[in-house]
Amino acid sequence: MSNSNPAFVAHGKRKLLEYARRFYPQITEEEEALQKALYDFKIDAAKVAFNPRELAERRRDLKTKWRMDHTTAFHLIRDISEKEREDLMKHYTVDIDDMTKREILSFSSAIEQRKFGLLTSFVKFEQLPEVVVLKSNIADEGKDYQQRMILSLRLACLRLGEFESKVLMPKDLIDPVSTSELWNRYMNDPAKGLIAIRQAEAREVQRKRTGSEAGWERVYNETFFPRTSKIRLAIRRLEEAHNYSAIISGEKDPKLKVRIGVLDDVRLEAIQRALSKPEFVTLVTKFKETFSEAEWLKYRALACFAAGTATRVGETMEQGILGIRLRDLNLDRQPPRVLVYDKKTKRRPTGEWNKPLPNITIRTLSDYLAKRYGVANTPESIIKICQEHRDEKLFPETYDHYLKVFREALNAIGLQAVDRPFHSLRHSFVDWMAETELGLNLLAIATLGGWDNIDTMTEHYFGGAAALVDSWALEAYGQKKREPVPFEKGLEEI
Numbered sequence: 116m117s118n119s120n121p122a123f124v125a126h127g128k129r130k131l132l133e134y135a136r137r138f139y140p141q142i143t144e145e146e147e148a149l150q151k152a153l154y155d156f157k158i159d160a161a162k163v164a165f166n167p168r169e170l171a172e173r174r175r176d177l178k179t180k181w182r183m184d185h186t187t188a189f190h191l192i193r194d195i196s197e198k199e200r201e202d203l204m205k206h207y208t209v210d211i212d213d214m215t216k217r218e219i220l221s222f223s224s225a226i227e228q229r230k231f232g233l234l235t236s237f238v239k240f241e242q243l244p245e246v247v248v249l250k251s252n253i254a255d256e257g258k259d260y261q262q263r264m265i266l267s268l269r270l271a272c273l274r275l276g277e278f279e280s281k282v283l284m285p286k287d288l289i290d291p292v293s294t295s296e297l298w299n300r301y302m303n304d305p306a307k308g309l310i311a312i313r314q315a316e317a318r319e320v321q322r323k324r325t326g327s328e329a330g331w332e333r334v335y336n337e338t339f340f341p342r343t344s345k346i347r348l349a350i351r352r353l354e355e356a357h358n359y360s361a362i363i364s365g366e367k368d369p370k371l372k373v374r375i376g377v378l379d380d381v382r383l384e385a386i387q388r389a390l391s392k393p394e395f396v397t398l399v400t401k402f403k404e405t406f407s408e409a410e411w412l413k414y415r416a417l418a419c420f421a422a423g424t425a426t427r428v429g430e431t432m433e434q435g436i437l438g439i440r441l442r443d444l445n446l447d448r449q450p451p452r453v454l455v456y457d458k459k460t461k462r463r464p465t466g467e468w469n470k471p472l473p474n475i476t477i478r479t480l481s482d483y484l485a486k487r488y489g490v491a492n493t494p495e496s497i498i499k500i501c502q503e504h505r506d507e508k509l510f511p512e513t514y515d516h517y518l519k520v521f522r523e524a525l526n527a528i529g530l531q532a533v534d535r536p537f538h539s540l541r542h543s544f545v546d547w548m549a550e551t552e553l554g555l556n557l558l559a560i561a562t563l564g565g566w567d568n569i570d571t572m573t574e575h576y577f578g579g580a581a582a583l584v585d586s587w588a589l590e591a592y593g594q595k596k597r598e599p600v601p602f603e604k605g606l607e608e609i
Contacts, residue, residue, distance in 0.1 A: 127191045130183045131156065156181070157195060161203035164242075165192050204242055240269045245285035245353065252356035267349035274346070275301055278308075288350050289357045298350075302341065313339040336526055389542035392605035394530065395422060399609050401524045409486050414520060415609065416476075416483035417510055421537050423476035423602075425544035425564030426455050426468075428514060428537040434458075434466075436537075437514060442505035444480075446498050451477055460567040468565045475603050480509075545576045550600040554590065555583060 128149065135148035138155075142148040159177055163169035167188035170177050181188070195203075240246060246268065250261055268285060276283035278301045288294050302309050317335035318328045390398065395418070402414045420436060421428065429435025435457050443454040450471045459466040472480075485492035488500050510517070521536040541564070548560045555577075557569050566572045573580050589595035 124190075127183075127187050130181065130187055131191075134181060153191075156191060157199070157203055160188075160192055160195070161200070164204065165195070165200055167192055241265050243285055245289065245357070249285070249353050249356040253352060263345070264349045264352055267345045268353055271346040271350055274309075278304075285353055289354055289359065291354050291359050294350060294354070298347075302343075309341045309343070313341055333526075336522070389546045390422075390530075390539055391543075392547065394528070395540075395543060396606060396608050397528050398521075398524055398530075401528050405524065405527075412479070412483040412486050413510070414517075414524075416479040417517060418521075418540065419476045419479040419609065421540040422543045422547070423473040424453065424455075424470045425541045425566075426470065427457055427541065428517060429457065436510060437508070439509040440505065441484075441501040441507055441509060444501050444509070446477070446494065446501065455565070457565065458567075462567050470565055471563065473602055475606055475609065479609070542576060545572065547600075547602055551602050552599040554597070554599070555586060 131149055131152035132145065134155070135142060135152040139148060139151055142151060159180070160170055163174065163177070167185040170181065171183055171185040171188040172178060241250060246265060249268065250265065253261055253264060256264075268288075271288065272283045272285060275288070275297060279297070288297075300308065303311075305311055314331075314335055317339040318331045320338075321331040321334050322328050399415050399418055402418075403411045405411075406414065417428075417436065420426065427435040429437045433456065435455065438456050439453060445452045445454070450473075452469055452471055455468045455470060456466050457468050481492055481494075481497050484490075484497055484500055488504070490496040490500060518536070525536055544564050545560060548563065549555060553559045557573060557577075560566075561569045561572050564572075573583070577583050586595070590597075
């Protein structure tokens with residue numbers, strides 16, 4: 116033991132010798148007793164991730180065992196080299212009992228509840244072997260993404276464990292079949308499933324607010340609808356890291372939609388699914404039935420812009436569609452283009468995306484701008500408007516405003532499952548493009564829609580490359596023929 120403060124050295128040594136006398140009275144040599152006590156101290160310290168307050172104050176069993184304050188524990192821990200700490204944590208945080216598991220998943224302080232990523236009562240969640248494999252598998256995604264996945268996985272273990280009334284760890288969520296069954300029960304159990312809980316919460320809120328439960332469905336859809344995409348994605352990445360084909364989440368393969376269930380009536384999950392062309396036409400028609408002509412033209416143009424360019428709306432006012440100003444529209448060239456400031460990536464550090472505009476988007480934008488500024492609907496007039504009002508926003512309202520309008524319209528036509536309508540239109544772009552002559556030319560679709568990484572689109576829109584291999588092979592060998600469908604075919608009514 117070595118420390119710059121002799122007082123702490125002497126006090127720490129005294130506490131270790133007191134421990135040795137209680138637990139190893141047969142050892143008479145002082146140095147041997149000191150080394151044995153220090154060895155035990157290091158093991159217990161590793162079990163609490165070398166957190167001195169856990170060892171000296173919060174854990175009652177360790178507090179009684181060592182009988183030292185956290186300052187003494189801190190100085191003893193400080194003398195343990197970083198390399199030795201890592202080795203100790205690898206050896207003493209793998210085999211854990213149920214009590215330890217509960218500690219891993221519980222919050223030990225208000226600070227930890229807020230940050231969620233700090234040390235747990237016993238060990239770091241990320242030290243578990245299954246989580247180490249997950250972290251290694253997503254090492255290329257960046258530290259922020261890794262941390263989000265690890266925290267979401269911890270939350271999944273906590274929530275699903277509470278539902279099952281037992282301790283669940285990552286290793287219990289690796290098998291896709293059993294996990295999907297568990298997920299179905301968690302979501303749709305009529306007594307204590309998540310949907311049932313959230314519906315009860317919505318009823319209670321509406322009863323307190325109005326004195327009656329009437330209209331609770333609207334409250335449920337707007338506020339309490341289960342949103343679990345982060346948890347599902349974390350489980351999916353865990354399964355993939357262990358070489359399983361995940362079925363806990365996904366959009367394209369019907370087998371992957373494990374949350375669909377029946378309660379009093381059908382409650383579909385809030386997944387990011389694409390709108391079909393008939394559904395899209397019905398949505399735009401609902402705008403026409405509900406709003407004035409000027410508002411209908413605006414919402415129609417926004418819907419066609421989102422579906423025709425795969426552009427995010429953007430939750431901040433300077434990103435995505437909401438950040439587009441009239442000067443960003445280049446209608447002089449063929450095909451017309453729009454400059455969008457969207458997600459920044461390694462390849463596009465400025466976040467600038469120059470996207471072509473399909474005919475349906477140009478047509479609906481022209482109708483909207485002509486009505487908005489009271490000019491003739493001619494190419495010359497629209498170009499002039501974009502020059503004269505170049506600094507004005509193309510769609511000036513807030514994200515929340517447009518989100519409310521689209522959700523209400525989707526609910527009205529029976530598509531309550533679409534929780535994030537604008538992202539669903541991004542999925543629609545991919546589906547509709549895949550039906551054209553481009554087929555599964557992912558490079559072309561990604562370039563037109565603004566995906567920087569084809570792997571991302573492959574994973575989240577087609578369920579991974581493995582799901583596409585058969586289609587690629589059959590088309591390449593001439594064993595599968597399909598009739599291309601132009602992008603705008605089926606949208607003529609709009």
